[in-house]
Amino acid sequence: MTGPGPQPSLQSRLADALVESGYRRAYGVPDSVLAPLLRQTEQHIPLTHMPREDLAVGAAVGACLGGETAFVFMKNAGLGNSIDALLSLARASQVPVSIVMGMSGTGGDTLPHHVAVGERASAVLRAVGIRQRTLTPVEEPRSLAHWLHRNWMSRTSAAVLIPPG
Known part of the structure; x- marks a missing residue:
C-alpha cells in the first residue's frame, strides 16, 4: 500500500485558488521565484509572457475592460517599470490590478542587487496605494x-x- 503522493507546493495551491477565485488570464514577465505558480497556472488559463511589466499591466487592464478577470505576474525588480501604467492607465481607467510578485532579495536571497530592490518593493507598493499580503x-x-x-x-x-524558496 502506498501513502499519499507529494503535497502540492504553496505556489501550486495558490495558482489553483486564483483560477477558482475567477481569474481567467495572466500576463507578466517570467520570474524564477514564480516558476511553480506559473507552471500550474498555465495548465488552467491562458498565461501570456510579456517583454515588460508595464505592458503586462496594460494587457490586464485591457482584458478587464473587455470583461475578463486577469492578474499580472512580475518580479519585484520590475515594479519600477510598471508604476506609470499602474498610476496613469489603471487608476485613470478606474481598473484595479491584481499582482502576484516574486520577491527576490528577501528571505535567503542575499545577492546585493536583489536585496536593494527586495527591501523597497513593499514600501513602493504602499506608497502608490496597493494593498499587499505575503504567501x-x-x-x-x-x-x-x-x-x-x-x-x-x-x-x-x-x-x-x-x-523565494
Missing part, C-alpha cells in the same frame, strides 16, 4: 487568492508577494 506557510493560499479577488471586485489594486 507564507501559515497563510492559506486559498484565502490569499480570495482576498486578492475580493480586492479586485471592490475595485482596489492589490498584490500577493511571494518570497
